[in-house]
Amino acid sequence: LLEMKRRADARDGTTPAHLNKGGKVASKWAENLVEAIDRSRATTLERFLFALGIQHVGESTAKALATWFGDLELIRRLPWPLFKRVPDVGGEVARSIGHFLDQPGNQQVIDDLLARGVRVTDTHAPTAKLREGLDLATLLAELEIPKVTRIRAEQLGNAFANAQALADAPVHHFVSAGLPAESANSLAGWLGMPGNTDLLLKCAAAIDTLLEAVPETGPVSVGPLDGKTVVLTGGLSSMTRDEAGARLEALGAKIAGSVSKKTSLVVAGEAAGSKLAKAEELGIEVWDEARLLDFLGQYP
DNA sequence: ATACAGATTCCATAGGACTT
DNA sequence: AAGTCCTATGGAATCTGTAT
Numbered sequence: 001l002l003e004m005k006r007r008a009d010a011r012d013g014t015t016p017a018h019l020n021k022g023g024k025v026a027s028k029w030a031e032n033l034v035e036a037i038d039r040s041r042a043t044t045l046e047r048f049l050f051a052l053g054i055q056h057v058g059e060s061t062a063k064a065l066a067t068w069f070g071d072l073e074l075i076r077r078l079p080w081p082l083f084k085r086v087p088d089v090g091g092e093v094a095r096s097i098g099h100f101l102d103q104p105g106n107q108q109v110i111d112d113l114l115a116r117g118v119r120v121t122d123t124h125a126p127t128a129k130l131r132e133g134l135d136l137a138t139l140l141a142e143l144e145i146p147k148v149t150r151i152r153a154e155q156l157g158n159a160f161a162n163a164q165a166l167a168d169a170p171v172h173h174f175v176s177a178g179l180p181a182e183s184a185n186s187l188a189g190w191l192g193m194p195g196n197t198d199l200l201l202k203c204a205a206a207i208d209t210l211l212e213a214v215p216e217t218g219p220v221s222v223g224p225l226d227g228k229t230v231v232l233t234g235g236l237s238s239m240t241r242d243e244a245g246a247r248l249e250a251l252g253a254k255i256a257g258s259v260s261k262k263t264s265l266v267v268a269g270e271a272a273g274s275k276l277a278k279a280e281e282l283g284i285e286v287w288d289e290a291r292l293l294d295f296l297g298q299y300p
Numbered sequence: 301a302t303a304c305a306g307a308t309t310c311c312a313t314a315g316g317a318c319t320t
Numbered sequence: 321a322a323g324t325c326c327t328a329t330g331g332a333a334t335c336t337g338t339a340t
Contacts, residue, residue, distance in 0.1 A: 056334080058310045088308075090335045149301070233328085260307055 041117045045072055048120055052110070054100045056093040064088060065097075070124040074213065076101055076110060079202045082210070084142045085133055091144055126214045134207045134214075136163060143200065147186035152179050156187075163204035167197050223252025224299065228264040231256050233276055247296055259284065267292050 043051075049072075050062035057065070068086045069075045080098025083089050089097075100106050137157025141150045148156075159177035160166040174184035191197050230253045232245055244267065245255045259266060266286045268276045276286065287295070 056310070060309060088335065092334060093309095147301080256308075258308075262307070 042119050042121050044122045045070070045120045046122075048072065048113075048118070049075070052100070052106070054097055056096045061089065061093060066122075068127055068130060070126050071213075072110075072120050072123065074126070074209070076107065078206055079199060081139060081142045081144075081199075081203050082206050085130060085138075126210060128215055130210060131214045134211055136160065136166070136204070139163070139200075139203050139207065143190075143203070145187055145190045147183040148179075148190075152183045152187075155179060163200050167191060167200060223250070226252035228252065229254045229256050229262055230265045230267065231259050231263050232267045233259075234268050244292065251299055 044066065046059075046063045046066040049057060049065055050059055064086050065075060065083070069078070078098075078101075080094045083094035083097050084091065135157060137153045139153075140148060140156055141153035155178040156166060156174065159173070160169065171184050171188040174187055175181060179187070191200070225248060230245075230248050232248075232255065248267075249255055253265075256263060263284050266276065266284055268286055268288060
């Protein structure tokens with residue numbers, strides 16, 4: 001790129017305008033590009049994760065992963081079942097992330113980016129909300145073992161002190177834990193498949209790591225919009241929609257992309273279309289920009 | 301335990317507004 | 321004039337709670 005800029009500068013004024021549109025344009029273009037690349041080296045975890053291009057991880061999921069785990073070094077070593085602790089991440093997405101991270105080439109890409117000066121600027125501790133569900137029963141329920149669902153997982157969680165104890169146990173111990181023979185056999189079969197016991201123990205170790213990283217008592221700040229789902233539609237004149245969304249999020253709101261009966265509030269700006277119509281159809285509260293600004297004004 | 305349905309997310313596309 | 325940014329749209333895939 002720098003070479004392109006150098007050539008463009010050298011050409012400036014010497015090439016007929018109709019062939020070059022003036023070297024300065026090309027020069028400025030190259031400069032802007034180089035600067036933009038430099039600036040992009042300092043980035044957020046959310047953007048970094050999104051940029052990896054993991055299948056099923058778009059902007060929304062990347063943001064969720066970033067806020068829940070907070071640390072790239074933590075995330076890149078997590079076994080896939082742990083990703084299911086994040087709301088809106090299920091089996092498909094969790095496996096997709098795990099599959100990506102399992103490829104040595106992809107880990108190398110991350111190392112290369114860091115080596116070239118890419119920095120994540122907003123590393124933080126995991127959310128306190130993560131503490132919930134970091135136990136053996138929840139893990140077993142999320143490993144997707146045939147015939148072992150929530151109830152069976154709870155029974156196993158109560159019967160065994162830890163994952164190692166479960167991995168070492170003979171089948172009849174699963175039965176005495178309360179499992180039906182079918183579930184017990186299925187679990188034993190699963191543990192016998194190559195890699196599965198290893199996965200279980202890795203998950204257990206990751207849970208211990210997470211428990212240490214999660215803050216003891218999370219700052220349970222209750223915002224005025226906690227539990228509310230807000231949809232923004234149409235154009236706003238005083239700020240972009242991203243800004244408005246960020247402000248509302250900071251007050252506890254969840255920003256959604258489409259209107260449903262779960263929507264608490266629709267903010268309709270200029271030229272709002274089908275989403276406003278749907279909000280009216282469902283009888284959902286609608287604010288115009290003035291009402292939004294008035295509200296935001298109360299919480300600077 | 302499983303099937304189903306509604307809600308949500310991902311992702312490509314397109315058009316208009318704005319910037320260079 | 322060309323390029324970029326923002327927003328809307330809609331199909332396909334996925335998540336999740338509920339009924340069977």
